[in-house]
Structure formats: C-alpha cells, structure tokens
Amino acid sequence: MRWRQFDTILAAYWEAVGNPGSRGYYVSANPRLSFFFDDVSAIEVIGEGGPRPMARAIYVPAGMVVQTAFTRPLAFSHLDIHMDLGWAVGFLSGSMSRTDAIRALERPAERADIAGLEEIAGLLVGEIGRPLRPDLYAQALSGSLLAAMLDIGGAERLPGNARLTAAQMGRVTARFDAGGGRRMPVAEMAAAVNLSESWFSQVFKNTTGVTPQRWQLDRRMELAQGLLTGSALTVADIAERLGFSDQAHFTRSFRHAVGMTPAAWRRQRLLA
Known part of the structure; x- marks a missing residue:
C-alpha cells in the first residue's frame, strides 16, 4: 500500500x-x-x-x-x-x-x-x-x-419530473434478461445506469409507473407464462429456472399476479 x-x-x-x-x-x-x-x-x-x-x-x-x-x-x-x-x-x-x-x-x-x-x-x-x-x-x-x-445535476433535484431515458431502460432490461428471469437486487439495476439505488428507485417509478420490484415480478410472470405454454417444463422446473425459492413460492406469486395457479392457467390455455 x-x-x-x-x-x-x-x-x-x-x-x-x-x-x-x-x-x-x-x-x-x-x-x-x-x-x-x-x-x-x-x-x-x-x-x-x-x-x-x-x-x-x-x-x-x-x-x-x-x-x-x-x-x-x-x-x-x-x-x-x-x-x-x-x-x-x-x-x-x-x-x-x-x-x-x-x-x-x-x-x-x-x-x-x-x-x-x-x-x-x-x-x-x-x-x-x-x-x-x-x-x-x-x-x-x-x-x-x-x-x-x-x-x-439539475435533474436529480427534481425527482417528480426525472425519467430514465430509453437507452437507460434498455440497459436495465438487458441486465435483467441476462439473468434469465431471476430476481435482481435493485442496487444491480441501478448500477446498470450508474445511479445510486435510492435515486434510481425514484426515477424508475416515474418512468414505468411501478417500483423496480413490481416491474421485475411482472416480467418474471410473463416469462413464466411463456414457459407454461411453450415448454414441457413442470411447474417446479419453471419455479427453479426463474429463481423462486420453491414451487409453493412461485405458485403464490403467480396466483397473486394472474388470479389462478400456474397449473390451472396452463390447463386453461391448452384447452382454449
């Protein structure tokens, strides 16, 4: 040293x-x-x-x-x-x-x-x-x-008006997608666009209308729906691939977001 x-x-x-x-x-x-x-x-x-x-x-x-x-x-x-x-x-x-x-x-x-x-x-x-x-x-x-x-800069002192640019949202989305749909710490999302975690959370919600956590959950549910209809993976396999702690955790999250269990949603889509 x-x-x-x-x-x-x-x-x-x-x-x-x-x-x-x-x-x-x-x-x-x-x-x-x-x-x-x-x-x-x-x-x-x-x-x-x-x-x-x-x-x-x-x-x-x-x-x-x-x-x-x-x-x-x-x-x-x-x-x-x-x-x-x-x-x-x-x-x-x-x-x-x-x-x-x-x-x-x-x-x-x-x-x-x-x-x-x-x-x-x-x-x-x-x-x-x-x-x-x-x-x-x-x-x-x-x-x-x-x-x-x-x-x-001036934008950071106006949290009610500040937004992420399209390029910044693209970098956040790419960082999330690279993780395969697993939950990503907000600090890592913020690091993708070189912002502090607290400031990133404010401008992200201004940009998307939802918190970073909610945005991630919505995207994970979209990925889950794609896997349920487009693959032969079991519900447990999908839960593991998307980084949920277990099948029960995935099922609770899916039912809260979609209104039914993953198995019921898959049956409904396959019969439609």
Missing part, C-alpha cells in the same frame, strides 16, 4: 490478494471513494438484498459499513480516496444548495462502468507515487471523481 496525505484528502493505492472464503469489513469516519483497476466480480458485497458483485467504483458515506467476501482467488489493485466532509460539502455546494450537497453525500453510489474515470483515478495514483504538482491538483482530480460518482 502507498498513500499520501493532501490538504483535504488522503489517497491510498493498494495492491492486494484475496483467497476464496476471505471476508472484509470496512468502515471509515470520512466519506470514501474506491476505484478498482481490475475485474472484481470475484468479490461479493454482502447486503440486505443478498450478495451482489462488487462494482468497479463505489462511493461510501461516512460511517457506512461495507462487508465483502471472495468467491475465488483474486489479485487486484484499487485506489481509496478518504475526503474531509466539509471540503466535499463545499465542493458540491458550487452547483447545488448546501442541503442538497449534504443529502447527496449521505447516499451510497456505485458504477459498474468506469470508462473515463479510470484514467482520472490513474492520474491521482501517479501523484501518490511521484508528486509533481501542488495539492490543489489532487483535490481537483478527487472533486471530478466525486461529481461523476454522485451523478449530480
């Missing part, structure tokens, strides 16, 4: 190795940005919605605990930027109110795609190993990364 204390930030560059079954527990008194320079899908973040792959970049508010587990051997490198909260609030207040800046810094964020950001993070790593410029340069790089991670 190499590190350097600048005026308002501390930047640390790590080269690390993780073994299967290893676990991590991280908490910082300061807001933190982390950028991973390698594929870190072998690291799972443990949360309320179940484990999910680590994103290539994360913003963690002060005091928030991050727990991880390694699923396979991994050698990787990453940059951590610990920042003074007062500096971060002041920096963001240049484009929003102080209240909005504080709120933005209280929400975690993550990005699966760090194209464009990786180069900026690399410049800061260079300043750790071989300082060539004043602290203001490192702080400016950190501010750019913070602004990009939080995805700040």
